[in-house]
Amino acid sequence: MVSKPPGCLIAFGLCLALSLGWIAPAGAYAQVLYGSITGNVADSSGARVPGAEVKIVNPDTNYTQSAVSNETGIYTIKNVPGGTYTLTVTMTGFKEYEAKNVSVTVGNVTRHDVALQIGQLSDTVSVTGAATLLQADTADVHVQLETKEITNLPLGAYRNYQTLINLVPGATPSEFQNAVTDTPMRSLTTNVNGTARNSNNTRIDGAQSINVWLPHHSGYVPPAETIEVVNVATNNFDAETGFAGGAATTVITKSGTNAFHGSAFALHENRVTNARDFFFYGDKTPHSLRNIDGGTVGGRIIKDKLFFFAGFEATMERLGQSSQVTLPTDDQKAGNFSAYNTTIYDPTTNPRTAFPNNTIPSTRFSPAAVKMQALLPSPNLPGVVANYQATGIQDLNRYNTDTKIDWYRSQSHHVWGR
Structure with a gap:
């Protein structure tokens, strides 16, 4: 006799399988989830230096990766989590080279060339990392929106990061296209470079986010306070981007660090500060109330190894609606x-x-x-056309909870889940 597993075990197995679908080692999604650093190592005369050890360290998490320059003096460090790093280069017969504030962004290649000076390893040459003005290592056309832009620039209704897609060249103004019932996340749609709206593709931490019923909408819209960076590629896509003919949008959410950080926010709107909708049937400004409140917190669980980040956002909206129909x-x-x-x-x-x-x-x-x-109901207006007018309140109660766990098991193994 073969017994069936209890229903609770089946449910647990399904949840575990779904959870593992969100967890991946560092190499699984390549540049979609990570960036990379490359450059040339040369001496003061410009001659290439092979065999130099290049190491990067994230001061917030102490995450470390390293590489060795090849026979032509070129080094490449792949699958680097986004962040700011300290880069050091050591080679016998040369002074140690150190560059601080080297920025690595998701989906991009950071070029940092190194010029070593002859001397003792005990001596250090320190420089400050500077942004590369010319993108010479990738051919894609993209716009990158980082935490500073997302949190400081004014966002439209619902504090939706997709409002900033209006800054992307070739994009039409983003807009709502469906009702609250169909798109409770209130995602926005846009056309990019003249392509259809459903040619766009959004990935959140590497996973595609698609409203299956309305594929031109993103299925989930992370709260602005939980987003680390948004990369919008519009042409000459890299091979790992794909799945898009218009815009390939990659959203990376925040992770915890060794230091504990948090934030709190509140947004309140009401009819006193709003203009009257021209199409509203009635004499007064319609009832309008919107509150968006929440906060974030992140930090370490195990120093240098295990980190967490969590965010919560509550949206409570009451909007006056009106309609005039024929009955x-x-x-x-x-x-x-x-x-x-x-x-x-x-x-x-x-x-x-x-x-x-x-x-x-x-x-x-x-x-x-x-x-x-x-x-x-019976008509409440004279005539046989447009003879009924009704007003009401549209309710929207939405609660977003986002959590993310990062485990740096080793230099080459980064496990995360959200």
Whole structure:
């Protein structure tokens, strides 16, 4: 006899499988989740220096990676988590080279060339890392939005980072395209370089985020306070980007560090500060209330090894809505069309014959139609067209909880989950 596993074990297995789907070692998604550093190592005369040891250290997490320059003096460190690093180069017969504040961004190649000076290893030459003005190592066309831009630039309704896509060359102004019922995340859509909206693709920490029912919408929109960087590529995509004909958007969420950091925020809007909607039917400014409150916290669990980051955002919205439609009048519901110029014919006659006095007998009414008709309110405005006006409150209560765990198991093995 073979016994079936309990339902709770099956549920646990499914949850575990889904969770592991979000966890990957450093090499799984290449440049989509990570950046890289490359450059030339040369001496003061410009001659290339092979065999130099290049090491980078993130001062926030003490995460370390290293490489050795090849026979032509070129070094490359791949799959580097985004952040600011201290880069050191050591070689026998030369002074130690140290560069601070070397920035690595997701999806990009950072070039940092090194010029070694003859001397003792105990001597150190320190420089400050500077941004590369010319992108010479990749051919893609992209715009990168980092934490500073996302948190400091004004965001539209719902504090949606997608508002900043308006800054991307070739993008049409982003806009809502569906109702709250269909897109509770209130994601925005846009056309890029003249392509269709559903040609865009969004990845959050490497996983595609697609509203299956409405593929031109992102399925999930992370709160702005939890985002580290947004990379929007619009042309000459790298091979690992793919899945896009318009814009390939990569969103990387924040991770914890050895230091504990947090934030709190609150947004309040009401009808006192809002203008009246031109299309609202009514004399006064409609009821309007929106609160977006939340916070973030991140830090270490095990120093230099295990880190956490968590964010929470609550959106509570009450918006006044109005609509003006056409509803049947009481005499129309009764089948009496004598007051109208249109002749009503009996569909069962041949040749067709008009109903007497242009009135449909009640015996000819469909029972189902009568029941549905009873559910309709009576017009509250004069006339037979646009004769009913209604107002109401649209409610939206949304709670976003984001957590991320990073485990730096070794120099070559980075495990994370969210």
